[in-house]
Amino acid sequence: MSRRWLPILLLALSSERLASAQGFGNPLTQAQVDCEERQLMRLLHRAVVAYGDSNVFLWRSSPGGGIFRGLSVGSRIDGDPDDPETWFRKEAQMPFDLILHEEEDFLDPRRPRLPQATLVRRDAATNLGMLLDGGVVLDMSLELAPQALNPAEPQAPLRITNQLLPGAGQSDRGARSLALDDLLTACHAEVTEFDLKVFSILARTVRPSTCLFQGAAGCLGPLTRYKSVVFRGTEPLTYRMNVNEYDETCLGDDPCIYGEGGAALLFRLQVDEKGNLTGGDVQVYPWCTSVGQVACNSLNNPDLAVFVMPPMRPGVGQEGAAEFRRSALLNIAGPLSQLNVLYATVNWADLLRDTSWNGSLAPKAAGPAGGEKGTVSKHQ
Numbered sequence: 001m002s003r004r005w006l007p008i009l010l011l012a013l014s015s016e017r018l019a020s021a022q023g024f025g026n027p028l029t030q031a032q033v034d035c036e037e038r039q040l041m042r043l044l045h046r047a048v049v050a051y052g053d054s055n056v057f058l059w060r061s062s063p064g065g066g067i068f069r070g071l072s073v074g075s076r077i078d079g080d081p082d083d084p085e086t087w088f089r090k091e092a093q094m095p096f097d098l099i100l101h102e103e104e105d106f107l108d109p110r111r112p113r114l115p116q117a118t119l120v121r122r123d124a125a126t127n128l129g130m131l132l133d134g135g136v137v138l139d140m141s142l143e144l145a146p147q148a149l150n151p152a153e154p155q156a157p158l159r160i161t162n163q164l165l166p167g168a169g170q171s172d173r174g175a176r177s178l179a180l181d182d183l184l185t186a187c188h189a190e191v192t193e194f195d196l197k198v199f200s201i202l203a204r205t206v207r208p209s210t211c212l213f214q215g216a217a218g219c220l221g222p223l224t225r226y227k228s229v230v231f232r233g234t235e236p237l238t239y240r241m242n243v244n245e246y247d248e249t250c251l252g253d254d255p256c257i258y259g260e261g262g263a264a265l266l267f268r269l270q271v272d273e274k275g276n277l278t279g280g281d282v283q284v285y286p287w288c289t290s291v292g293q294v295a296c297n298s299l300n301n302p303d304l305a306v307f308v309m310p311p312m313r314p315g316v317g318q319e320g321a322a323e324f325r326r327s328a329l330l331n332i333a334g335p336l337s338q339l340n341v342l343y344a345t346v347n348w349a350d351l352l353r354d355t356s357w358n359g360s361l362a363p364k365a366a367g368p369a370g371g372e373k374g375t376v377s378k379h380q
Contacts, residue, residue: 024236024275025192033234035187036060037294040229041242042181043068045260048151048246050139051132052223053077053211057203058098059230061196065186066100066178069196070203072140072160074132077209077307081218084325089207089309090318092127094138094162096120102184106174115178117144119158121169129164138162144175150258152248190232194275198239199230201277201357202267204311208243213305214331215339226262239267243306245299261298263332265306269348276359277348282308282328284342287335297332306330308344310351326350 040058047056051074061069075091097120104116119142132138139161143154158171178184208226211219228243246260264285270278288296308328312319328346333339352358 032188046143055226059199063189066184068098074138078211085321087324092130095122095125114174116174118172146177237269241265301334304332
């Protein structure tokens with residue numbers, strides 16, 4: 001080998017070792033990503049939070065199947081859409097673990113062994129006992145009935161709240177629906193420690209809002225509820241998020257009709273040599289053109305603003321104009337709308353400053369939008 005190629009080879013090997021050491025993972029096929037998107041969306045369909053302007057985030061937390069983690073959020077993001085100085089965000093958070101077993105024993109040995117789900121609140125990261133607007137508690141349920149026609153009125157629910165009451169933080173139930181919905185197996189084994197860090201960061205920083213949609217008069221009626229899944233893209237350092245709005249329509253004595261749909265997002269991250277997030281971007285996928293399609297927007301006119309914001313901190317009553325100025329903003333109106341803002345850069349170094357996620361609690365100098373120099377993955 002010529003000596004003049006040796007430095008280039010060593011540099012390439014060094015870069016490969018760096019990526020491996022940081023646990024950025026391996027590329028996935030589009031079929032693997034599509035499989036996980038469909039599985040997470042089947043599970044997400046069953047989840048609801050009994051509070052307007054709430055969100056529940058869900059992701060797989062193990063290379064194997066049946067192990068999930070999430071964050072339930074009761075929030076209020078509001079203000080005059082035309083006056084950013086009035087914008088505010090306040091919220092209560094309730095993280096949880098969801099563990100699905102393929103077959104479990106029950107107290108009665110005559111009872112057939114069934115798949116079982118266990119939903120557990122993580123108290124150390126929960127706003128325990130905190131009341132939301134109107135004096136309500138943060139209340140999340142997961143429907144395990146086979147059909148789950150209307151998860152807002154569950155027939156066989158797992159349920160946890162942020163109340164300081166016995167049993168409020170844990171629930172389990174046997175359910176054949178776990179196997180029927182194929183929720184016990186994994187579509188791939190690519191879930192690294194770095195992925196888990198990113199999933200948690202996205203759940204703490206991405207906030208949808210119809211109240212601050214650019215082009216509407218603000219929230220004049222009931223507040224929208226949201227639920228979201230987070231998962232890997234095809235390339236390392238790319239991540240997907242589906243943000244769904246959901247609601248039920250009730251007319252007279254007829255059964256209520258449940259509906260949901262929303263937007264699909266792609267995040268591309270930049271990192272430094274230590275694996276800290278520095279910059280990147282987020283973009284909205286095109287609108288769906290057929291039933292059952294994935295990686296697309298399923299609502300023609302969601303009228304949805306999506307912010308990527310600094311994470312909330314304990315003891316901080318609410319975030320305001322200063323935090324919104326640091327945030328990335330998407331505005332999702334419709335396929336041909338001039339109100340659309342479907343791409344934004346994200347300065348993660350600034351959003352995560354003074355947090356353990358950027359590797360240090362000491363402030364770091366923030367570079368221009370897009371962050372410090374780092375590694376950027378290719379488009380999915």
